[in-house]
Every structure is written in structure tokens, then in C-alpha cells.
Amino acid sequence: MSEKAVTHRHDRGSAGRRFVYVVRSRRAAGLSVGLNLDPQKTCNFDCVYCEVIDRRAIARHVRRPKIPAAAVASELAEVLSELGRGPERPRDLAFAGDGEPSTFRGFLPLAGLVFDARDAAGLADVPVILITNGTGLSRPEMREAHDLFAARGGAFWFKLDAGTARFYRAVCRSSVPFSRILANLLSAARRHPLVVQSMFFRGDALGVPSGAEIDAWAGRLANVVRQGGSLSLVQVCTVARETMEAGIHPLPATALGRIARAARAALPGVPVEVFC
Numbered sequence: 001m002s003e004k005a006v007t008h009r010h011d012r013g014s015a016g017r018r019f020v021y022v023v024r025s026r027r028a029a030g031l032s033v034g035l036n037l038d039p040q041k042t043c044n045f046d047c048v049y050c051e052v053i054d055r056r057a058i059a060r061h062v063r064r065p066k067i068p069a070a071a072v073a074s075e076l077a078e079v080l081s082e083l084g085r086g087p088e089r090p091r092d093l094a095f096a097g098d099g100e101p102s103t104f105r106g107f108l109p110l111a112g113l114v115f116d117a118r119d120a121a122g123l124a125d126v127p128v129i130l131i132t133n134g135t136g137l138s139r140p141e142m143r144e145a146h147d148l149f150a151a152r153g154g155a156f157w158f159k160l161d162a163g164t165a166r167f168y169r170a171v172c173r174s175s176v177p178f179s180r181i182l183a184n185l186l187s188a189a190r191r192h193p194l195v196v197q198s199m200f201f202r203g204d205a206l207g208v209p210s211g212a213e214i215d216a217w218a219g220r221l222a223n224v225v226r227q228g229g230s231l232s233l234v235q236v237c238t239v240a241r242e243t244m245e246a247g248i249h250p251l252p253a254t255a256l257g258r259i260a261r262a263a264r265a266a267l268p269g270v271p272v273e274v275f276c
């Protein structure tokens with residue numbers, strides 16, 4: 001998915017921390033401070049390209065503990081203080097990690113603590129990003145969190161890997177209906193500008209996304225704009241690291257370029273970037 005897939009599988013275990021880690025991220029083009037709210041890896045998607053864990057091997061519907069906000073904030077303060085003594089500033093702080101952050105109760109107060117810790121560390125100009133599959137964005141606290149991000153120098157990055165419900169089910173393997181993902185995408189993009197991240201790949205079983213699928217995907221994004229949503233960037237990505245399931249391969253740059261051209265044609269004025 002998503003940027004999550006772009007940053008997942010970085011080493012998170014440094015200094016025995018559970019929730020906060022530092023990675024060198026190609027997305028951020030430098031150091032990124034990751035916030036992982038889901039050490040239990042209980043994502044509500046089961047993407048075929050997931051780099052976190054083979055979700056067929058873990059129990060479904062694991063009860064999630066409440067986020068220990070104080071522990072997250074204290075780990076973050078520690079990490080930012082360590083970085084402050086080093087030569088390189090982080091390029092961003094990103095809620096990404098091993099599961100879907102938008103579904104966690106208590107996200108809003110935690111996000112407030114994260115912005116406060118960032119500002120206290122003298123990094124008020126460093127953006128805070130939520131990388132999300134969108135499933136929890138209709139919750140009232142996530143709407144408020146979106147306002148908070150927009151007001152304090154943050155952004156929501158929304159993962160959309162398909163244009164049709166059929167392809168979505170094949171790639172993301174979630175019980176959340178595609179129609180709800182699209183509704184949450186539109187409503188969030190109407191609230192504040194969104195970055196969209198889309199992952200494309202070649203699968204031994206799935207093949208490559210068809211031209212019709214790509215057109216449908218670009219059409220979904222165009223529809224968001226047509227209905228009053230705002231997209232600040234579309235990122236076309238492919239798998240960059242080993243996936244947990246075999247038979248998933250990156251798309252070549254030429255194929256990614258074709259996908260980006262379809263997006264540019266459908267979304268005049270919206271920047272489209274390719275991550276190979």
C-alpha cells in the first residue's frame with residue numbers, strides 16, 4: 001500500500017522501543033521518524049504485497065489494546081532529543097507502522113501530543129504525516145484529527161490501489177467494502193487536500209493491472225476532484241522490498257510511467273510522481 005509498504009520492514013527494534021523508530025526513507029528523501037501504533041500487526045487490510053507480516057499466519061480480529069499515549073509521547077520525545085544531538089534533522093514524522101492507524105480509538109489526543117513533542121523539539125516546520133488505508137477516516141475523531149493536521153503542518157496520505165471493487169478485493173483482501181473506501185476518500189479530500197499513494201505490481205497470480213483497471217483508478221481520482229475534493233499529489237509506487245508472500249514483483253519504470261500518464265490526463269493540475 002501505500003507509503004506504508006514503502007517504509008515497512010525497516011528495522012524498528014532499535015533501543016528497545018515499541019512505538020517510535022527512525023528510518024532512512026526514500027519517500028521522505030532523508031530521515032523519517034515513524035510512529036507505529038500497532039506492534040501487534042492487526043491491520044484490517046491483508047494486502048498481497050504487504051511487507052510487514054504474512055497475515056494468513058496470525059489470528060484475525062485480535063483485540064487491540066488502547067494506545068498507551070504517554071508511552072508513545074515519551075518514546076518520541078526521547079528520539080527527537082537524540083536526533084537533536086545528531087547531524088541530521090528528520091524530514092518528517094509519519095504515522096505508518098505495522099497496521100492501520102486511523103482505526104485506533106484515542107488517535108486524536110495522541111496526535112496532539114505528537115505535534116506538541118515536535119514543536120517542543122524545535123521541529124515545528126517538520127510535517128507530520130498520517131499514512132492510511134482510509135478505513136477509519138469517517139470516525140468523528142479522525143475528522144477532527146484531519147483538521148488538526150491541516151492546522152499544524154501535517155497531511156493525510158491516502159492509499160488507493162484499485163479502480164474497481166474486484167481488483168481491490170484481490171489486492172487488499174479486506175472485508176471493508178470498496179464503496180466505503182471511496183466515500184472516505186471523497187469526504188477527506190473535501191475537508192483538506194490529500195496525497196494519494198497507489199501501489200502497482202506484477203503478481204504471479206494476479207498478473208499486471210489491466211489498462212481498464214488503470215483507467216478506472218484514474219477515473220476514481222478524477223471523480224474526487226470533480227465532486228469538490230482536493231488532491232495535492234498522486235504517488236505511483238511499486239514494491240521496493242521483499243514482500244511476505246512470494247510471487248509479487250515490481251513493475252518496470254515504463255509501466256509506472258504509463259500509469260502516471262493516465263493519472264496526469266485524468267487530473268490536470270495535480271502533480272503525479274513515480275516511485276520506482
Ligand code: SF4
Nearest residue numbers: 001004043045047050
Ligand atoms: S494496509 Fe495493512 S496489509 Fe496493506 S500494506 Fe499496509 S500494513 Fe500491510
